[in-house]
Amino acid sequence: MPCSPWPPLSSCPILHAVLSLVVAPSKKQTMVREAGKPRGKTSPYGFFVKMCYEEHKKKYPSENVQVTEISKKCSEKWKTMTQQEKQRFYELAQKDRERYQAEVAAYGGEDALRKRKRNKKDPNAPKRALSAFFFFSHVKRPDVQQGHPEWKVGQVAQELGRMWKELDEEQKREYEDMAVKDKVRYEKEMKEYKSGGKKQRLRTNFDNPCVKLALRAKIEFPNE
Secondary structure (H helix, E strand, O other), X not given: OOOOOOOOOOOOHHHHHHHHHHOOOOHHHHOOOOOOOOOOOOOHHHHHHXXXXXXXXXXXXXXXXXXXXXXXXXXXXXXXXXXXXXXXXXXXXXXXXXXXXXXXXXXXXXHHHHHHHHHOOOOOOOOOOOOHHHHHHHHHXXXXXXXXXXXXXXXXXXXXXXXXXXXXXXXXXXXXXXXXXXXXXXXXXXXXXXXXXXXXXXXXXXXXXXXXXXXXXXXXXXOO
16 A cells, blocks of 8 residues: 555644534534535635645545644645646636625625624523532632632633532532522523513523522622
């Protein structure tokens, strides 16, 4: 079996992203798109990388090529190519752009596309109910951040997770009660929302009067 021309190479974030888009679609891209929604267009370089990858897979079908192993070679090759050599990829990109524009037109135009993106999440829809752990984190996060000001968000989250696991059922109950009350709030607002009721939803989960009162008492009188 011939030896692959793609030796292990260092990671290149930008090229990694490009190759991921044209070769290995993300979970979001693999999900079924909304019917008729235009598929994103590909750049000339994107088509070039896709071609390189496909040709390599034909020559070495049993080899699992990593994105970072091929991206740098593609970049180096692209930089040395003449405009004439790149021309076919620009033509492919132009055709893909025309395909995209036709799909956008069939979808209702750019305005409709932007409008549907904006309407994807209704700002008036009720806020989802929060979990007991979320309420616990809301109360305890300031203390953790004050005790460890140098910690990053991930470290604070890990510490909160550890603290939560150490609580017994009795200690967790007050936060679970908050979650239950917030769930009742959500179900009530969702029912009104679906029925077309005009009553405005609470701006945030923490505006639930019952939850707000419980949280305020917990923050101001933590030992009671």
